[in-house]
Amino acid sequence: MLPNALYLERKLEVINADVTNHCNARCFFCFNDWAAFQPHNMTLETFQNLMKLYPLLRNSDYMISCWFEPTLNPKFFDMLDMLTPEFRKAAYFTTNFVAEISDENMIRMCRANLHHINVSIESFDEKEYQHITGVKHTHFFENLERFAAYSKQYNTHVQVITMLTKRNMNSLPELVRRTNELLSPVFHEIRTPHFFREDTGTKEALIRDMLTEEEICAVRSATEKLGYSNLFWDVSFTKESFSSMEKTRASIPASNHDIFYHLRVNSDGTARLGDQKNGRLIDINAPGDLVARVKQEIYEMEIQEAELDRISDAGMHFRRLPSEAPYGIDAVRVYDERILFIRGYDRGLKYAVSRGLEVVALMECGEEKTLFKQSQKNRKESAMAQFADKYWEYCFLALFDLKGCSDKPFTISLGYLENGEVVLIRDLYEYDPGACLS
Numbered sequence: 473m474l475p476n477a478l479y480l481e482r483k484l485e486v487i488n489a490d491v492t493n494h495c496n497a498r499c500f501f502c503f504n505d506w507a508a509f510q511p512h513n514m515t516l517e518t519f520q521n522l523m524k525l526y527p528l529l530r531n532s533d534y535m536i537s538c539w540f541e542p543t544l545n546p547k548f549f550d551m552l553d554m555l556t557p558e559f560r561k562a563a564y565f566t567t568n569f570v571a572e573i574s575d576e577n578m579i580r581m582c583r584a585n586l587h588h589i590n591v592s593i594e595s596f597d598e599k600e601y602q603h604i605t606g607v608k609h610t611h612f613f614e615n616l617e618r619f620a621a622y623s624k625q626y627n628t629h630v631q632v633i634t635m636l637t638k639r640n641m642n643s644l645p646e647l648v649r650r651t652n653e654l655l656s657p658v659f660h661e662i663r664t665p666h667f668f669r670e671d672t673g674t675k676e677a678l679i680r681d682m683l684t685e686e687e688i689c690a691v692r693s694a695t696e697k698l699g700y701s702n703l704f705w706d707v708s709f710t711k712e713s714f715s716s717m718e719k720t721r722a723s724i725p726a727s728n729h730d731i732f733y734h735l736r737v738n739s740d741g742t743a744r745l746g747d748q749k750n751g752r753l754i755d756i757n758a759p760g761d762l763v764a765r766v767k768q769e770i771y772e773m774e775i776q777e778a779e780l781d782r783i784s785d786a787g788m789h790f791r792r793l794p795s796e797a798p799y800g801i802d803a804v805r806v807y808d809e810r811i812l813f814i815r816g817y818d819r820g821l822k823y824a825v826s827r828g829l830e831v832v833a834l835m836e837c838g839e840e841k842t843l844f845k846q847s848q849k850n851r852k853e854s855a856m857a858q859f860a861d862k863y864w865e866y867c868f869l870a871l872f873d874l875k876g877c878s879d880k881p882f883t884i885s886l887g888y889l890e891n892g893e894v895v896l897i898r899d900l901y902e903y904d905p906g907a908c909l910s
C-alpha cells in the first residue's frame with residue numbers, strides 16, 4: 473500500500489438517461505436536433521437494466537430523464553413505481569408539464585420521493601409561453617397548479633429551471649415571485665441558453681433573442697430585489713460570448729481530451745461512456761454482467777486518461793531547482809489499484825506561470841521516467857476542489873499509471889519545462905516498499 477493514499481474504485485459521476493427521445497414542445501432555444509430522431513420509448517425491461525447500474529454510482533447524480541420529455545412515455549409512471557429505494561434517493565427528471573397528466577399519475581410522480589423533480593417554467597403568460605415553447609394547446613398551467621398541491625402533500629423536493637431570453641426578460645421578476653408562491657422550489661435556476669458545437673437549427677433565433685451582459689445585469693438586479701435566496705444564476709452565455717464563439721469556432725479542437733466518468737443512456741438502451749458522440753459504446757440490454765462490463769470500460773478509460781497527458785522526455789535535460797515557497801498536497805489516491813492521482817498547489821510555480829511555461833509532474837521509477845503535463849482544465853478543476861477557483865494557476869493534478877511500479881520505489885516531483893529542460897522545483901511524493909516493511 474502506498475503511504476497516505478486513499479484506495480478507491482472509479483465510479484460514474486453521472487448517469488444521464490432518457491426514457492424517450494421525443495418532445496411535445498419546440499422551444500426556440502432547445503439543443504435537441506429533432507431531425508436526428510425517430511420517436512422511441514424506453515421499455516420496462518430496459519429500465520430494469522438501467523437500475524442494475526446502481527453499484528457504479530458514487531453519491532452522484534442519476535438523471536432518469538434529461539434531454540427529452542419523460543411524460544410522453546406511457547410507461548414512465550410505472551418506471552417511477554419500479555425504482556429501488558437507493559435509486560430514488562439519487563434520481564431526478566425534468567419535465568415541461570405540457571402533456572395531460574391524470575391526478576393518479578401526478579400523485580405517483582410526487583410520492584416517488586425522488587431526489588428532486590425539475591420543472592421548466594418559461595412564462596406564466598399564455599402568449600409569451602407559446603412564443604417560447606411553440607406549444608398552442610398546453611396542459612402546463614393546470615398541471616402546475618395540481619403539482620403544487622400534490623408536491624406539498626407528499627413533501628416532494630421541487631426545482632425549477634427558467635431559460636432567460638429576450639422573450640421573457642420583462643416578466644422574469646413576476647415569474648420568480650409566482651413560482652416561489654406556488655412551488656417554494658429548493659432552487660430556481662435561471663439560465664441563459666448554452667451553445668452547442670453543432671447548430672441544430674436554433675442558431676439564428678438564439679442570436680436574435682440572447683441577452684447582452686448589460687441586459688442580464690438589469691434583469692438580475694430587478695429580480696434579486698425580491699429577496700429570494702433560492703435563485704441560482706447560470707448566465708455566463710451572453711450575446712457577446714456567442715459572437716466571440718462564432719469568431720473562434722475554427723480554433724475549437726475536435727477533441728479536447730476531456731474524459732468524464734459519465735454514462736449517457738438512450739431510450740433504446742444504447743449508451744456512451746465518456747464523450748457523448750465518440751465515447752465507448754455499451755448496450756445495456758446485451759446479455760451478461762452489465763456492471764462488470766461497464767467497470768471494465770471505466771478501467772480502460774482511466775488507463776487511457778493517464779496516457780493522454782503523458783509527454784515524451786526524449787532528449788530532455790533534467791535540473792533540480794528546489795523552491796522555498798509554500799506548497800500543499802490535498803489528495804493522494806489510487807484508483808482501481810492502478811492509477812495514482814495526486815493533487816495540490818505550489819506557490820513555487822509562480823515563475824513558470826508568469827512566463828506561460830508548461831507545468832509538469834515527473835514520476836521516476838528505476839530507470840523509467842514518466843512526464844505528465846498539466847492541462848489547464850485539470851488545474852482549474854483541482855483549484856475548484858480546493859479553493860473555490862481562486863488560485864488555479866498554482867494548482868496541479870497528475871495521474872500516473874502504476875503498472876509495474878507499485879512494488880518498486882518511485883518518486884514524484886513537480887516542475888516546468890523551459891528551453892528543452894525539465895526544471896524540478898519540488899519533491900512531492902516518495903514511495904519505498906522496503907521502508908514501509910521495516
Ligand SMILES: C[S@@+](CC[C@H](N)C(=O)[O-])C[C@H]1O[C@@H](n2cnc3c(N)ncnc32)[C@H](O)[C@@H]1O
Nearest residue numbers: 501502503538539540566567568592633665666
Ligand atoms: C432539454 S430539456 C428536457 C426536459 C423537458 N423537455 C423540459 O424542457 O423540461 C431539459 C432542460 O434543459 C433546458 N434547455 C433547453 N435548451 C437549452 C439550452 N440550449 N441551454 C441550456 N439549457 C437548455 C430546458 O429548458 C430544460 O429545463
Ligand code: SF4
Nearest residue numbers: 495497498499502568
Ligand atoms: S420542452 Fe424541453 S426538450 Fe422539449 S423543446 Fe423545450 S427544452 Fe427541448
